[in-house]
Amino acid sequence: MNHRRQAVRGLAAALAALVALTAAGCSSKAKSGDGKQTGAGGVKTGEGVTDRTISLGALTDMTGVYATLGKSVTQSQQLYVKQVNAAGGICGRKLELTVRDHGYDPQKALAAYTELEPKVVGYTQFIGSPFVAAVKQRVDAQDKGLVLPQAWSASLLGSPYIRVLGATYDVETINAVDFLLKEKGLKAGDRLGHVYFEGDYGENALKGSKYAAGKAGLTVVEQKIKPTDNDMSAQVAALKQAGVKAVVISAGPRQAASLVGVAAATGLRVPVVGNNSAFAPQLLGTQAGPALEKMYWFASPSLPIGADTPTARKLVAEYRAAYPDDGLDNGIVAGWTAASVFGEALKKACLDKDLTRDAALAARGATVYGLDLDKAVAAAGPLPEGVRLLAADVTDEDQVREALAAIDADGAELRLAVNCAGIAPSARILGRKGPHDLDLFRAVLNVNLLGTFNVMRLAAEAIARHEPDEHGQRGLVVNTASIAAFEGQVGQIAYAASKAGVAGMTVTAARDLAQFGIRVVTIAPGIVDTPMMAGFGEDVRAGLAASVTFPQRLARPEEYARLVTMIAEHDYLNGETIRMDGALRMAAR
Known part of the structure; x- marks a missing residue:
């Protein structure tokens, strides 16, 4: 199986002139009657925090379309919690992870969120872009708890409370098309198939493929499907008739396996690239396994689980020791990353003696401003959450001053400047x-x-x-x-x-x-x-x-x-x- 990590590379290029990180989501002082109080050690507490525990929520899919992903994400987060607690916890308190399985059912997902909201300081996991989008307005206006979703739709950007970790689906798909152009022979004038879930996930990915196709002179052949559609025979037939030279799939692992398996069996032998949610290693053990090995790649917002780095090797060893009967997939990386980010936010909030939701958010937030020449800014594609490009020539005093004034006008405090021009x-x-x-x-x-x-x-x-x-x-x-x-x-x-x-x-x-x-x-x-x-x-x-x-x-x-x-x-x-x-x-x- 092949892995591509071009999203990080693209972001580094977009911010090649200057990067400024600023504190975001700063909390206000607690007011009487707002549910906040001072607990053990003089630490302010609120929802989900007692003198002994810090409660975190996980809204996952253990029985639906993303059951494989949900299991690995959840188990990696449970492993993180276990290790943190064994080391003494955070701020003198033990972490508790409360898990609810919504089975990728919208009603169950919303009911589970409503149930846990008053009991947790925030969520280390929320699978399903449509479900996260459904509660976004409530989170922003009322609940104001930190949510780290295992969902990468651009519709989730812009919220100070819902923080997407990694490239969004449109950016990820642009990188996937770029891979097909550079390494798989796709060229101007060709037709590119795109099979995608209806809703936020698939439609955001489709925006990415259309953007990339427009730049490269490709024609996108669309095939919209539902999460309950598991047989891709009709979609493969339509793509074959259209004469596509490559396919992008923005769906689940089952749909990806069916698509590649049917394509191979019917003679549509073209490269297929999936978004990060469209693969699980367990598929290699199915009848579609040989075809997947030859024809399938997937894009990822993070290092793959098999990356040859000390951190990745350590995570694999610890996960295998904790769950010897389970396989490895990128859900482990996604889950561990989200849990550790939330944990670091809590540790920083503890230093300020404030474990309220506001403080956890403030410890997590950052906004990135990139300065580059006019042409580079104009040519830039979709950007990840919290990233803004400003046109400026670094050698021109007036232009740099104008860019810094724009940052100040956003109400952000410039704390870090990185010169890369x-x-x-x-x-x-x-x-x-x-x-x-x-x-x-x-x-x-x-x-x-x-x-x-x-x-x-x-x-x-x-x-x-x-x-x-x-x-x-x-x-x-x-x-x-x-x-x-x-x-x-x-x-x-x-x-x-x-x-x-x-x-x-x-x-x-x-x-x-x-x-x-x-x-x-x-x-x-x-x-x-x-x-x-x-x-x-x-x-x-x-x-x-x-x-x-x-x-x-x-x-x-x-x-x-x-x-x-x-x-x-x-x-x-x-x-x-x-x-x-x-x-x-x-x-x-």
């Missing part, structure tokens, strides 16, 4: 056509060094206006250099000089801004698998990866993002340039 033309000091072009050298320094400095100084001004935390810290600036700053290769003189300048600013900038409680840290990446790298052939990419000491691969954009997050949370890091390069030391050429 850069260009890297190649030219030697003295080449066959004469000396290095001075205007080219000046242009590289203008974007890479002056642009970084411009955003840093103006962002620092904005950050300094906000109140410091209890440790006197107001915020952080993360700049991006390169290992070329230390060992630039032949033809990189302008790029190496600009990035050496970024690295060289780090300590001085940290000293300059210390009086304002602002830290400055620089990251010097090695070879990162950005969209620019996707244009190279596999032989070139393999050669670059072979030059890395260990791990012998290209760095991933999400690893850069995780490093930024770590720097933000590790508030003793300051004035340092951190290499992220797998111990690579570049040769002269």
Whole structure:
């Protein structure tokens, strides 16, 4: 089975100029008579919290369309709760996970939500985009509890309380079509089949396929189905007659297995890509298994369960130990991720001695603003929740000031700025056509060094206006250099000089801004698998990866993002340039 994780890669590209994270969902002070009180340890409590327990809700599907997914999501969250409690709980309290199976029935789902709402601080699980959408207005206007759904419809975006973890179905489907174009031979003029569930999930995915098709010159052949439709024979016949060259399916695992199995049996042997909800490894043991192995891929908003990373391996080992008779699927990753995110929010809320719903939300929330040139912003597709693009040239003071003013107008407090803007033309000091072009050298320094400095100084001004935390810290600036700053290769003189300048600013900038409680840290990446790298052939990419000491691969954009997050949370890091390069030391050429 094949896995694709291009959603993260696409987001990293969209935010290549500047990223600003701001606190969101800030709570107001508790008022008398609002159900909040002060409990053990001087901690404020509200719905779902006592002096001994913190109650969380899980609205799952154990008997319906997504029974396989629901089981793994729930068991991984129960495992998380068990481990947290064994380590002492959170804020001196044990976690309790109350599970209700709605069987993908709307009436049961709404009844279960109504039952648990006054008893829990929030929900680590809510399967079913249509059901979450049905309670969205109630959550936003009345209940105001944090909900982390196992649903990725764009209709759920915009709520300060319902927080989607990962790319939405439209973005995920755009990446799926992009995969078919780049790796499976789909081309302009071809017809693309799309089988999708009626309702929020399928129709949001359809928006993504239509968007991608419009950009690529494809024609989408639609086949709408219901969750109760399990035999895809009619849909396959229609797609075959239409002459589709590939198929996207936005449905459940059963429908995906039927579609691929029938397609293979009737001679429609084209690549099929499903959304993350359209696969379960158990399908490989069915009659459709051989066809799935040959014809089927699926897109995912997260690392697959079989990813070769320490965290993934640890999760697999712990899950297998707890549930030795059950298989592995991506529901485990989705469930564990949601539970651990909620847990981290509770831990941060505990530090503020406030375990009310408002505090849990405030600890979780963030808004991301990306600055890029006009053309890049105009060409950007659908964005994940909490992401907004602003047009600005990082070298232009007025444009950057206008972007920062827009952030301020949103009522958000700028706390973290990340500089990633850069260009890297190649030219030697003295080449066959004469000396290095001075205007080219000046242009590289203008974007890479002056642009970084411009955003840093103006962002620092904005950050300094906000109140410091209890440790006197107001915020952080993360700049991006390169290992070329230390060992630039032949033809990189302008790029190496600009990035050496970024690295060289780090300590001085940290000293300059210390009086304002602002830290400055620089990251010097090695070879990162950005969209620019996707244009190279596999032989070139393999050669670059072979030059890395260990791990012998290209760095991933999400690893850069995780490093930024770590720097933000590790508030003793300051004035340092951190290499992220797998111990690579570049040769002269």
